[in-house]
Amino acid sequence: MVYFFTYLIYFYASALALFYLALMIMSYFNTLRYRYRYTKKEEEYLKKYPDEAPGISIVAPAFNEEVIIIDSVHSLLSLAYPNFEVIIVNDGSKDRTLELMEEEFELEEVPYYYVYKVYCQPVKRILRSKNPLYKKLIVVDKENGGTKADAMNAGVNVAQFNYFINTDVDCILATDTLSKIILPVLDSDKQVIAVGATMRMVNSCTIDKGRITRVKPPNRIIPLFQETEYLRSYLVAKMGWSLINAIPNVSGGFGLFDTGVVIGAGGFDSDSHAEDMDMTTRMVAYMRENRKPYRIVQCPYSLCWTEGPPNLKVLNRQRTRWGRGMLQFILDHRRFLFNKDYGRLGFVVMPYILLFEFLAPIIEFVGFFFLLFLLITNQINFDTFWMMVLYAYLIGLSVSIITISYDLVLGKLYKRFWEYMKLVLFSTFEAILYHPLVVIFTLRGYVQYLTRSNFKWGQMTRQGFSPSNKVNNNVSNAKEI
């Protein structure tokens, strides 16, 4: 039994290492290919010939976001793209979110024939600005639905364009986000149903009027670890999967979606704790069921900056929710597993999620106690023990370092080179200081889901974007994190 378990863990780690090695190679070629296909010239075409640029709706739900809402909306309205609209969904905020928007953007209620193409809580009114400067802005005021998914659906019902961006008001988008993210859609011979891009931490960046003027790695330790973790996830995993059209998830923080396919697949699921992964999977299933060819693409460039959990408490909330979402996802979508009707979804994506995303924290946790058991019972051979520890440690570290070099190749975002070395330095501690916490919080999420504990949407203390806001950051706002 002891041998069996030892080998099980060993081969599991080896399979994971092989997977990551394959993803690293696939991601390398895919990134090269992406850089070769799309240059500045393509983006210039869209700016020069605005009538040819496809319209994009940006949908951003807001619930008690009075600290950041004004800067955020200004930031979204100032994106450099000729044809877009910004839809802010006020999800029954209890603070001054709506009031502040009404004052700043000179909003007034307009008659609107609201059609519930996908389900959401009742919409009270639609507001638009009297000032032509803000004519791209639409505010949907609705009753609180308790989830981001419900608010997203309310926004999707209003979206007039064929593609929409799913984002959060606490996210800051790069000025050229829209022209970068639409290029793979325009350049595909198959229907592109979703596009993801790299997300990073905004925590220590310098921001002026809702725009990032200086990108810096986070100063606090948890967001710093999470920066590397995000880079690994987007630049290695998703870029790698993108090469074989098997991206498991387009992030809920930032992603471009085909409006028609989202509506066809029934919209975002308000009951889901991982609404982004759930939506991506249902979109793929919808396309397969309708026998329509499709692609999901990953753009390697950093286009979105979001606030990372500043402390353990918030990290705990974030990861327990992700844990709940993961377990719920596996149970809800188990019918796709090894189902030949769903192609890659059934034979690649679902087995990968089950084996390496869902089971990983369980195996690591059990493995730790198994190690303790072996220690106590003197069954450890210390001649080889350190080799095995080094093996597990180097799998993570090598992937992190390669990822950071990919990021630097794509463009030097940090001003100083030592800021990249800071990421490298902290990557060496990630396996010891950060990863065990992530495992524990994720397992806590599993347990919460199984015991049907009282799920509460995470509370996030907003820092705000403007320096003046950062001083008064005592307001606690609820948000799905």
Place this chain on the structure above:
Amino acid sequence: MYSDYYLYYLSYLSSLYSGYPPIIRVTVIVVAILAFITVFGVIRLLFIGYKINKRDKRRRDVEEQFESKLAFVMSNEVNYDIEEIKNLLNYDQKKEKKWKSEILTDLVLSIRDDLNKGGKLNHLNYRNCLENLRLMPYWEKRVKIAGLSKRKEALQIMGSLDVGINTGTLSKSVFHKNSYLRKTARNVYTDQDTYNPFRFMEENFDESFTQLDKIRLHATLIKRFQEGKLPNLLRWVSNSKNSNYITFIIQEIGFFKQFEAAPSLLDMLQKQENRDVRIQIILTLGELEYDECIADLMQRYALESTPVREAIMKTMGKIQCEETLEFLVEAYQKTDDDNFKLSIVRAIRKHGKEGEARLNMLKGQLREEEQIIIKQVFAENIIIAG
């Protein structure tokens, strides 16, 4: 060259674990590989950082040396000959490094674009600067010998420089098996060739024709139109079987207002089986304000699918006459689809004061919830007008 050392340490490592099971020995090898990847990653990172810093420094140096001189020449009203520019710039490409030509190209293009915006560019001096810096031969050479990605970049830059191309340089690329390179080369050919620029347009342009190709070609056709060299586009439609390409050409017929194509388009509509092409023909007929098509569209309306009907509504809204107004009002009363009703109301609203009057009359006959559709369309106009 140090292979003996490496072999020595490898055999030492191997001897350390020689008595262990194979799985341990495999792990030792994997750990060695992972350690190598880690060290290689750090070295690579340092090297990339060094290269970026070096590139930035070179760029600063070149800008310092040439920016003001180039801006002076390219904006000057006096025409300078190549010899005078050579003396001023003091640049001999043969003695310089390759990277300098790349940075100089960026610099020349950025100065040209800035001057173009203010209408201050002296085109003759611009050409003479390029000649003196020997930039075109540099990029032409690259198109001939570089790898795929560099070749594509070189093609784009040659197109951007916009001083004509020796199309012999493109001969390999226009038939290359890589579609991205091939399409870029074909677009540059259409943009820059002076003898037979529309050769590829007559041949379907390319078998893989995407939305992005449409935008690229649209830009090229606008340039050709401004030069007064755009032929009747309809002839390219009859030679093609690619529905994406046909749709694009028909759209461009509307954009360039080639009114003489309208009767042929209406004929084509009768025979066309592809839905997307039918939609585009209807929209283009609207762009061309071809009122002879109204009767046909009315007849077709009841039999068509929703996207085609939407196109008919838009065209009716463009043509705007009493007949279309009556038809739209009737269509509104007959439809049950809420989204579609919104499109119809928008089309009616485009008929000016008469359209507004009909909408007001219609509003009186509708249920309260449905009146919102009309109110919404009125409000849209108020917001857009500011």
